[in-house]
Amino acid sequence: MKKYKNAVAFILNDKLVEVNFNDSRSHTPTTTVLNYLRNFPFHRGVKEGCAEGDCGACTVVIGQVNEENKIIYQAVDSCLMFLPMLHGKQLITVEHLARIEDNKIILHPVQQSLVDKYGSQCGYCTPGFVMSLFALYKNYNNPSKEIILDALTGNLCRCTGYQPIIEAAELACVNNGTDHFTDSEENITNILLQIKKSTKTLSLKTKKQTYYRPAKFKKAKLLRSLHPEAIITSGATDIALKVTKKHELLKEIIDISGIEDLKYYEERPNTINVGAGLSLEKLKTLSEKALPALHHMLTVFGSKQIRSLATLGGNIGSASPIGDTLPVLIAYNASVVIESIDNKRIVNINDFIKAYRKTDIHTDEIITGVIIPKPKEGTIVRSYKISKRKDLDISTVSACYALKLNNENIVQSIILAYGGVAATTKRALEAENFIIGKLWNQEIVEEASQIIFREFAPLSDARAGEEMRRIAARNLLVKFYSDSLTF
């Protein structure tokens, strides 16, 4: 069986490619997939618009073999993916969508529909849109408008306008995903499985960098203990910006995105246990019934391209005061599971976040999962996000509330968790203490909302002034009260 030494292997469209790091000047382990592709004259369909996941011009589709040995196609931003993250996957670029038959170019249905609906003007965004439409085509038949809009949220167009592109999606996605990729799927699956089988840990070394990509969690823990200075990366949607925006040299990296054991979602009798490596896109789908407040927050989290890469462990690990899952996890009273080679501990999320972007994690530990207690019968949990734009924007202020009333409408317990109003995600403890034991009515809620207005001392920045944030925090509680009357 072939061993990959200082090299990664993947399928570029339909060809097996091995990229070696021995003495390459054109790429390093933290070269992004976007920059790798644009080194080739034939692969310049993919574009750079922002290099930070905001425009979608760099969208490519990744094919991965799932547990049932089927290829799953996902649109991702190639500007946020490091080259080794392609190992054992199929990278599909816009150049491979059309095919030649009898010396004629036959466009893929999504390309033909864009032509038919006049969905392109200057064309800069078009390859990115084509790839998002292609992923939609492979995953849905006759998708609803909501599904189409969600698939296109991560792509910006400054000249055509979106209506013709939406119509192109409606026109194209009617063949149950069948196309020329269907014919080659079995062969591609076999090659990808071979690569997976023959790789335990990728260990990539150049003069300046070392990049580890373990396939097993045990190995990741060992690597972590041996390399305490190494940066952990999972989806890399935060870490990649260190390279693309800050031009930092990441000397040692442990990439845990290839560890399948960390991608679980388990419903237990009293808890829901989520693996740190589960993508937020999968979590969004899986949590819809059992954890609606989390599901709701994930519907306005980044874009599909971002959520397909980003993980729950990464959102917690970033400890950003505007990390969107954090107020939700606080409201659900979740705990974080942390492991090192010889220890495992479970820490409540409130204690895990220590300060601005600082967590309780030690240099030999990895976040492995999150335990979310199922809310008690009758508990209302609801999440809110205020941002400048509804889609693909980070929060100005976010909140998640959990409320339990008794039969007399008296508040038995309440959690008021906020993002964007302090250096960390924070509970409005003073307001909580005021509300507990009181009647849940407009007068009490308005008084509590005034406490919230005084309780936080947020900063002003480009997103909002401090007063606007305090007003938003105050008013969200009033909105929650009004929403709670309809449950």
Ligand SMILES: Cc1cc2nc3c(=O)[nH]c(=O)nc-3n(C[C@H](O)[C@H](O)[C@H](O)COP(=O)(O)OP(=O)(O)OC[C@H]3O[C@@H](n4cnc5c(N)ncnc54)[C@H](O)[C@@H]3O)c2cc1C
């Ligand atoms: C365009 C764009 C839009 C975004 N929109 C949003 C948004 O709407 N809401 C929001 O909250 N965030 C948003 N983000 C930020 C980012 O996507 C999230 O924070 C995401 O959850 C990070 O997950 P990741 O797996 O990509 O983490 P990574 O980038 O891989 O890592 C993030 C941090 O967590 C650490 N880490 C990761 N996994 C582990 C682990 N298992 N154990 C220990 N440490 C770990 C890393 O060392 C690093 O410090 C956006 C980012 C971009 C680029």
Ligand code: FES
């Ligand atoms: S270049 Fe803009 S999302 Fe990648």
Ligand code: FES
């Ligand atoms: S066609 Fe010009 S940016 Fe979309």
